[in-house]
Amino acid sequence: MSIEEIKNKISEGGLKFTHQRMVIYKAIEDAENHPTAEKVYEHIKDSNPSISLGTVYKTLDTFVNHGIIQKFVDNKGVMRFDSILDTHSHLYCKKTNEIKDYRNEELEALLKGFFEKNEIQGFEVDEVSIVIRGQHK
Amino acid sequence: MSIEEIKNKISEGGLKFTHQRMVIYKAIEDAENHPTAEKVYEHIKDSNPSISLGTVYKTLDTFVNHGIIQKFVDNKGVMRFDSILDTHSHLYCKKTNEIKDYRNEELEALLKGFFEKNEIQGFEVDEVSIVIRGQHK
DNA sequence: ATCAGTGCAAATGCTTTGCATCGGT
DNA sequence: ACCGATGCAAAGCATTTGCACTGAT
Numbered sequence: 051m052s053i054e055e056i057k058n059k060i061s062e063g064g065l066k067f068t069h070q071r072m073v074i075y076k077a078i079e080d081a082e083n084h085p086t087a088e089k090v091y092e093h094i095k096d097s098n099p100s101i102s103l104g105t106v107y108k109t110l111d112t113f114v115n116h117g118i119i120q121k122f123v124d125n126k127g128v129m130r131f132d133s134i135l136d137t138h139s140h141l142y143c144k145k146t147n148e149i150k151d152y153r154n155e156e157l158e159a160l161l162k163g164f165f166e167k168n169e170i171q172g173f174e175v176d177e178v179s180i181v182i183r184g185q186h187k
Numbered sequence: 188m189s190i191e192e193i194k195n196k197i198s199e200g201g202l203k204f205t206h207q208r209m210v211i212y213k214a215i216e217d218a219e220n221h222p223t224a225e226k227v228y229e230h231i232k233d234s235n236p237s238i239s240l241g242t243v244y245k246t247l248d249t250f251v252n253h254g255i256i257q258k259f260v261d262n263k264g265v266m267r268f269d270s271i272l273d274t275h276s277h278l279y280c281k282k283t284n285e286i287k288d289y290r291n292e293e294l295e296a297l298l299k300g301f302f303e304k305n306e307i308q309g310f311e312v313d314e315v316s317i318v319i320r321g322q323h324k
Numbered sequence: 325a326t327c328a329g330t331g332c333a334a335a336t337g338c339t340t341t342g343c344a345t346c347g348g349t
Numbered sequence: 350a351c352c353g354a355t356g357c358a359a360a361g362c363a364t365t366t367g368c369a370c371t372g373a374t
Contacts, residue, residue, distance in 0.1 A: 066348055066353065087339080102356045107339060109354090127264035127363080128338070141310055157301055161317075164294055173278055176321040180298075184313040203328060203373055224364080239331045244364065246329090264338085265363070 051079060063116045070101050074109045075133075078119055083148045084130040084140075124149060125183075139180035152182060188216060200253045207238050211246045212270075215256055220285045221267040221277075261286060262320075276317035289319060 051059075056075050060067050077090045085093070091106045110131055113119040120132045125142060130149060139152040161178050188196075193212050197204050214227045222230070228243045247268055250256040257269045262279060267286060276289045298315050 064353095068348075068354065070355070088337095100356080104340085104357070105355055111340090112354090123260050123262055123264045125260055127260045127266065129264065141307065143310075144313070152307065154305065156305070160297060160301060164297060165319075168291065168293070170278065170289065170319070172324050173280075173319075174321045174324050175319055176281070177319075179318050179320075181316050181318060182302075182307070182310075182312055182314075183316075184311045187309050187311050201328095205329065205373070207330070237331080241332070241365085242330055248365090249329090 059118055065112065065116060070098075070105055071109055071113075073098055073101065074106060075113070075118070078110075078113075078131050079133045083150060084122075084124075084132050086124075086128050086130060090131070137177065137179065139182060142181060142183045143185050144183065145185045148186075152180075196255055202249065202253060207235075207242055208246055208250075210235055210238065211243060212250070212255070215247075215250075215268050216270045220287060221259075221261075221269050223261075223265050223267060227268070274314065274316070276319060279318060279320045280322050281320065282322045285323075289317075 053072070056072060056079075057067050060071050060075065065071070073094050074090060077093045078085065081089070081093070087103070087107050087110055090110070091101075091103045094101060094106075110119070110121070110129075114121050114131075117135070120135060121129050122132065122140075124130050124147070126147070134151065137158060139154070139157065141150045141152050143149070157180070161180070165175055165178060190209070193209060193216075194204050197208050197212065202208070210231050211227060214230045215222065218226070218230070224240070224244050224247055227247070228238075228240045231238060231243075247256070247258070247266075251258050251268075254272070257272060258266050259269065259277075261267050261284070263284070271288065274295060276291070276294070278287045278289050280286070294317070298317070302312055302315060
């Protein structure tokens with residue numbers, strides 16, 4: 051995503067465009083494996099030593115609340131951030147603790163079909179996601 | 188589950204059978220919505236004021252390591268405990284933060300079939316679980 | 325009697341909060 | 350200039366750890 055596009059994305063909804071937000075957004079977008087707040091901080095602090103960890107947390111939170119990024123919890127209870135907004139599944143590696151995307155249209159269609167046919171009584175389904183645990187070969 | 192059965196379950200694998208372990212196991216089994224360590228402690232402390240929160244944490248951890256119970260992380264990053272060991276999905280309620288079981292054989296068969304047919308390259312799948320987010324009607 | 329289990333308090337790790345200062349609009 | 354964004358440090362919460370004491374075998 052270009053700098054202009056990121057700027058527009060941040061500005062939508064009345065957020066101020068700042069250097070910190072630019073850098074933090076790029077860090078999430080560049081990371082291939084959904085980073086923690088700490089990882090984002092590690093990644094940016096060498097070239098931007100003045101950005102504080104607190105700002106990273108606040109900024110990530112702001113982005114999530116404005117629908118700019120998503121967050122979820124890993125199996126250790128730590129928050130992970132993701133610039134991809136549409137539905138996809140995650141592969142959790144027991145060895146390395148990495149979390150990678152898994153996209154499969156057939157699987158998504160299968161699940162969508164199932165929950166359209168089978169209502170859960172007394173419960174309104176918003177989203178369904180899959181957690182695949184295992185390890186890299 | 189009877190007291191004798193719980194006693195056997197705990198004794199298997201060389202664990203000592205203690206009053207604390209009995210009480211903590213029963214608290215998990217009785218709870219309909221996967222409790223946190225804190226909730227287990229809340230539930231037992233009136234009738235067992237001498238059991239400390241630290242012991243609840245250690246005991247739950249021991250149970251998990253011996254395959255007596257399971258644990259998972261909720262969407263706030265807090266550990267939840269579950270006396271049911273076989274595969275099942277969870278319903279997360281956005282309103283109440285409750286987590287309920289959802290069991291559906293067709294869904295489990297569907298997923299099992301999918302992952303038997305579709306290998307994920309470079310990744311060995313151990314278990315697949317579904318997270319259903321929504322709210323009670 | 326032995327050694328695992330327990331209680332308590334201190335420590336840890338991740339995240340949030342308060343508040344004074346800074347900077348984008 | 351205004352008001353939101355930032356930096357820093359302190360506080361908060363869930364969980365873990367260390368260690369002396371207790372109790373099941």
